[in-house]
Amino acid sequence: MAVMDSAVAREQALDAAEELFYGRGVQAVGMDDIRGASGVSLKRLYQLFPAKEQLVEAYLERRDVRWRNRLAAFVARREDPRERILAVFDWLEEWFGEDGFRGCAWINSYGELGATSPRVAAQVRAHKDAFRAYLAGLVADAGLPGALAGQLFLLAEGAMVTAGITGQTGPAREAREAARLLVRAG
Amino acid sequence: MAVMDSAVAREQALDAAEELFYGRGVQAVGMDDIRGASGVSLKRLYQLFPAKEQLVEAYLERRDVRWRNRLAAFVARREDPRERILAVFDWLEEWFGEDGFRGCAWINSYGELGATSPRVAAQVRAHKDAFRAYLAGLVADAGLPGALAGQLFLLAEGAMVTAGITGQTGPAREAREAARLLVRAG
DNA sequence: ACCGTAGGAGAACGCTCGTTCTCACGTCAA
């Protein structure tokens, strides 16, 4: 492969890392697999990410930004504050239906590495906190009681985990219906 | 260690497997760790479980039986059918508060091995199906609409995952409150 | 044109770990 700008190589490495780590699990993917899929040489990889764990962290961080941006962009298309809350679950359904969907990357990573890598565990907690805070914002904007946010969060987490395990999109609709009832009750 | 009955050795191996696999993750625990913690020699271990994957399967299967029995025994103490539904979440709170709680063993195992071990993935699905069916039974006994079972299931899964990641018991109470509202609405 | 440097390909190193093998010992049947 020809000489390549560092920023480009970094993105290609992260593209490969995301596809492989998410699809097969972190531990099942070697640095050599990343090289093969990205075309970035091992030497370059280790210049950009001095150890595999740092590549994992960078993968989770980039995915976190993208994931939350995609969600927020989808939700922002709705006007009504209560509709926005339900739109979260509509977006989950879209996500669950994508090719290669294999559950929540953070939940999976936590199961794989949470017990052995404090840094990954902290990143998972940060991601989930950010998602919960986002939901709390939507709930506040709709003038609904704060306790609702935690309940919606649990529904969304349950849907992610269940969709990941079963490979079906149905959990998103079930969660949406439960959310609708809770919003109405709130 | 003295000569040991096979059944006893098997239980000791599974005791060690459960403690270590659950506490540290499957991949972070070697067969030698199992030997050290159980006192069962490697030769014996491989007689009882011809490969590590079979030890993992036996661990998940024994834990599945015990987990569901514990839950059912706790719930059965309540008389009122609707109270029984809420008791599921009371039991979750107890479970989350136990020493060494580190989330749902099946969700964690799925994150770790779901992509690489079809047998483990199938066991996770079977466990979750059984839990969902149990909830559906409680819902039917209470004369509530069947759709409620899926919603309660998602709340419970969300609570497990969130309690595992945060190490707190609060998600059980949040899920219980949401369940109470959904039961009342149903 | 020439040299210093960066980069790519891939071999090599060292460690971990699943699995098997060796060997010595104790037990029990004949």
Place this chain on the structure above:
DNA sequence: TTGACGTGAGAACGAGCGTTCTCCTACGGT
């Protein structure tokens, strides 16, 4: 007593993989 057998302790084997090193090529500045 003897010898076949099962067992425990632990060495050994072989593969996988994170990480580093070697060697060679190509390019950029002077």
